[in-house]
Amino acid sequence: MAIQTHFDKELSDLKEILLTMASHAEAAVKNAIEALTNRDYDLAQRVREDDTVIDKFELEVDEMAIHLLAKAPLASNLRLIMVATKISQNLERVGDEASKISNRARDLAQEAPLKLTLDIPRMSNLVLQMLKGALDAFVNQDPTAARALIPRDKEVDALNKQIYRDLSNQMMQDPETITRCLNLMIVAKSLERIGDHATNVAEEVVYLCEAQDIRHTGKGSSAALQTEMEHKRAV
Amino acid sequence: MAETTLPKITVALATQPAGTPTSLIEVQDLSLSYGAAQALKSISLGIGEKVVTAFIGPSGCGKSTLLRCFNRMNDLIDNVRIQGSVKIAQQDIYSQEVDVIELRKRVGMVFQKSNPFPKSIFENVAYGLRLQGITRNSQLAAAVEESLRQAALWEEVKDRLHTSGLGLSGGQQQRLCIARAIAIKPEIILMDEPASALDPIATTRVEELILDLKKDYTIVIVTHNMQQAARISDFTAFFYLGELVEYGTTSKIFTNPAKKQTEDYVTGRFG
16 A cells, blocks of 8 residues: 655655746747747747746756755656756756747847748747647656657757758848848757757656666667667677 | 585576576575464575675565575474475575585574674684684684674774674674674675664675675675665565565666565555
8 A cells, every 4th residue: 555655745846846847948938939929029038037937946956856865765756856857957958948039039029020931930839849748748657658759859850950941041142131040040949959858858758657768769769779779789 | 614615506597687697596486484374475586696685575574584594594483384495506405414504604694683692702703613623723813814804893803802792882793793604604694684773884884894795705685774775785676475576686676666566665655
């Protein structure tokens, strides 16, 4: 029969803080994109200011984690604490990327809009879905959902490359737009990084649930994993 | 001094976790009852040579009973019935031709409560050697020094070897008992919660000693302290209600146990 210990309560507090942090990080990305799309200078400014809140959460998660590690937890408890520190680090970086996007949004809002159709809205939807999916997988402890997210990072990378090409062409055709194009390139790169962080979170969820480290194994695809294992056996 | 070199086993048992070097102790289908109460239920496992194996589980799970089967300490208890087999180096230790005294020379034991004899430090360690018929002082002195050095106690007691062993601190007494156990060169050392009555510093010393000793000895330790098992053992077996629930590398048991019962126990959720 399972008993609820004080330690269990502290672990659930840790998860609670992490989830609050996650909702701030998700909101930061959403707001940064909204500021960019709507050319909303004030909203962009707010995203930058709110980043300090996310930074504080990272410190709080680490402080709780070290307090809990000192109690020498084992098995899934040990994995949860380790994973919590890694997820919080990724979320803090997501916050930083949202800040970078809002900095660019603020600059772009002060210039004339660029008459150019880019895949940035599609890319931002995709990374937001990935981020939300990874965090849902953490909440539901669902490694299958986490694994399913990982290959989507390739779509994000492909969109980033496409946007890079489109903006390069634009700059060659109209050097007047170079500053704005460079700002948009930075936005796309930040979105691409957010996709990477969502992938990292998904990988941590797999480790939390299955105790299997799938990092650097071809992004968790089963074929890549198989090859990796065969390689290890051969060595 | 009588050498007791046991033959090496090259065949690994199916019940042995992957990675165990070679199996020295083989337990097959072992059941034990104290009167009507069954303490061990059909246990099978293989214990590797020159590794530290930890037995964990709640009180009454049978871990100490199993440990005591390895040097037939349970023979001393009335009303015990044992079925199945325990082989050490392929020899069934419960067969009639086995000399129990000889067996206990090969399989030493250290208990929860240190129990030095009311004799000098020197005589505590020399005791087993004298029983083996060694009388030459130089030989005894060399063996006592070697054992005390191996037990990491020599530097602390070399100037007072002829004072009472009972005058040592709890941690020193426990290391003296370990020195006494290793003086007769056993193959296996059984430890039943050897550090549970010690303070953290003495515990660290005993744990360090166990890690040093495993290059020469096969060590099986019963402990309630899971962090201790995590620190010093290579393999861990989890017992519950007389059954072996899970047996594997310590790293696997403490980071990703396969069975829910093990997970619940090591995370402290066992009610």
